[in-house]
Amino acid sequence: MDERRGIPLYYLKSEEEVRQDVYERYDELVARQTALHLADELNEGYPFQPLLDYVSAWWPADEHARVADIGCSVGRLIGEAARQQPGWDCYGIDFSYQMLRQAREYWLLGKTLSPNLLRFGYPLTALVGQQLSNLHFALADAKSLPFPDGSLDLLWNTFLIDRLADVPAAAAEWHRVLRPGGRLVIVSPLNFLQLAQWEQYHPPVKLLDHFLQTAWELLDLTDPLVLHEPMDARGNRIAWRTLAAVLVKP
Ligand SMILES: C[S@@+](CC[C@H](N)C(=O)[O-])C[C@H]1O[C@@H](n2cnc3c(N)ncnc32)[C@H](O)[C@@H]1O
Known part of the structure; x- marks a missing residue:
């Protein structure tokens, strides 16, 4: 397995794939994700605290658990899990x-x-990191994960499924890696990129039907879970009307 500067690569992207992937653009989406998820002091708190609250409400009670965040970006949710639950093994997977x-x-x-967030109007700032030993990051595709069958207690993905070209393939993979009784938490604004996906998965009952017809049971459905993403230092915000759902592998 290849590795680049400490990050295991379970998928080798071509140069063209890197060029096409907006999430590889450091000054654009990485900076935006950093501003949103790590720069609390610039935002008077964590803007996506309701997202963290929703996901963490479904964390297992066990002292030892294996959990993964698929599409973790800069790792806020999985980092919080690792920090708050030192006995867990936590995995952050992303394609970028x-x-x-x-x-x-x-x-x-x-x-x-020291991210340069000046173009959002934020002053220069220093975001002090952590040294967590129970957290691991790897590059992999959501539909081909580096976990053995039935090895995870909980898997979540937030703001991911509307970015996936093949939702059924990813869902089948999540089912494979969860143990029986393991939970899947999905939070997504269902802000699809293609008409075909809108037709396939919207309204959300269509998306949920897909899961319920393929060996999942529904534990919770919250629609909408509204989240506000700050755009800049002035307080302009995007209001995301997300669908939040929890499914269990029977
Ligand atoms: C809109 S961001 C959401 C990040 C974060 N989970 C959140 O809630 O804000 C989508 C993330 O999913 C990642 N991603 C996109 N396609 C992916 C795939 N096929 N497998 C794994 N990660 C993927 C992107 O690189 C990006 O970091």
């Missing part, structure tokens, strides 16, 4: 090397990030 690099520096190496 640049996101994972930022996540690793912040959550594993304890570096101080």
Whole structure:
């Protein structure tokens, strides 16, 4: 298995794939994810605290658990899990090397990030990282994960499924890696990129039907879970009307 600067690569992207992937653009989406998820002091708190609250309400009670965040970007949710639950093994998976690099520096190496968020009107700031030893980051595709069958207690993904080209393939993979009784938490604004996906999965009952017809049981449905993403220092915000659902592998 290849590795680049401490990040295992379970998928080798071609140069073209890197060029096409907006999440590899450091000055654009990595900076935006950093501003949203790590720069609490610039936002008067964590803007996605309701997202963290929703996901963490479904964390297992066990002292030892294996949990994964698929599409973790800069690692806020999985980093919180690792920090608050030192007995767990926590995995952050993403398809963007640049996101994972930022996540690793912040959550594993304890570096101080000095992101340039000036174009959002934020002053220069120092974001002090952590050194967590129960957290691991890897680059992999959501539909081909580096976990054995039935090995995870909980898997979540937030703001991911509307970015996936093949939702059924990813859902089958999540089912494979969860143990019986394991939970899947999905939070997504269902802000699909293609008409075909809108037709296939919207309204959300269509998306849920897909899961319920393929060996999942529904534990919770919250629609909408509204989240506000700050755009800049002035307080302009995007209001995301997400669908939040919890499914269990029987
Ligand atoms: C919109 S961001 C959401 C990040 C974060 N989970 C959140 O809630 O804000 C989508 C993330 O999913 C990642 N991603 C996109 N396609 C993926 C795939 N096929 N497998 C794994 N991660 C993927 C992107 O690199 C990006 O970091």
